[in-house]
Amino acid sequence: MEAGGLADSLLSGACVLFTLGMFSTGLSDLKHMRMTRSVDSVQFLPFLTTDVNNLSWLSYGALKGNWTLIVVNAVGAVLQTLYILVYLYYCHRKHAVLLQTATLLGVLVLGFGYFWLLVPDTETRLQQLGLFCSVFTISMYLSPLADLAKVIRTKSTQRLSFSLTIATLLTSASWTFYGFRLKDPYIVVPNFPGILTSFIRFWLFWKYPQEQDRNYQLLQT
DSSP states (O other), X not given: OOHHHHHHHHHHHHHHHHHHHHHTTHHHHHHHHHHHTSOTTOOSHHHHHHHHHHHHHHHHHHHHTOHHHHHHHHHHHHHHHHHHHHHHHHOSOHHHHHHHHHHHHHXXXXXXXXXXXXXXXXXXXXXXXXXXXXXXXXXXXXXXXXXXXXXXXXTOOTTSOHHHHHHHHHHHHHHHHHHHXXXXXXXXXXXXXXXXXXXXXHHHHHHSOHHHHHHHHHHHO
């Protein structure tokens, strides 16, 4: 195997491994919901937006003929759909959850209808779909900035997950390098915010370690 082909295979494998590892972090929420038979402290919107993101990238991967994108996002969509169904099962206030789901699914269906029916040229469709996926992914990576501001304000990293931060960094970095290899800006650009926010989180863990966290909580009480 040539060096270029080996590098592509290794990067592809890293993307699959790290991304599925990040998706599987939701299994802890799944276990929590099953054990407590409630959705307390579990956020629904990340499951829904990640599912829409997976389905969008799955369409982009299918149009591009890239099996790395197809496999990762097909498995991711199945996992996120499972999390959504379990959340709906244990959620007592289903109306708001169903309304959010129906709204995003409606947007997704309209988007697919536009891309596949009103944009006949394959190259134009690929570019517009790639741009949509990029913008959606960037918005997902930047959405936790409000939580980071709250961490700074409270001087507490209790609401941050160290393991998820590592998974996000590895996933974003692997996709960035993979996008460079493919010369695909729609893969490269949206993963930079993931790397940036991961380093910000690491800095917060260093700035407000767990021991300081407990001391700060004692002072507050």
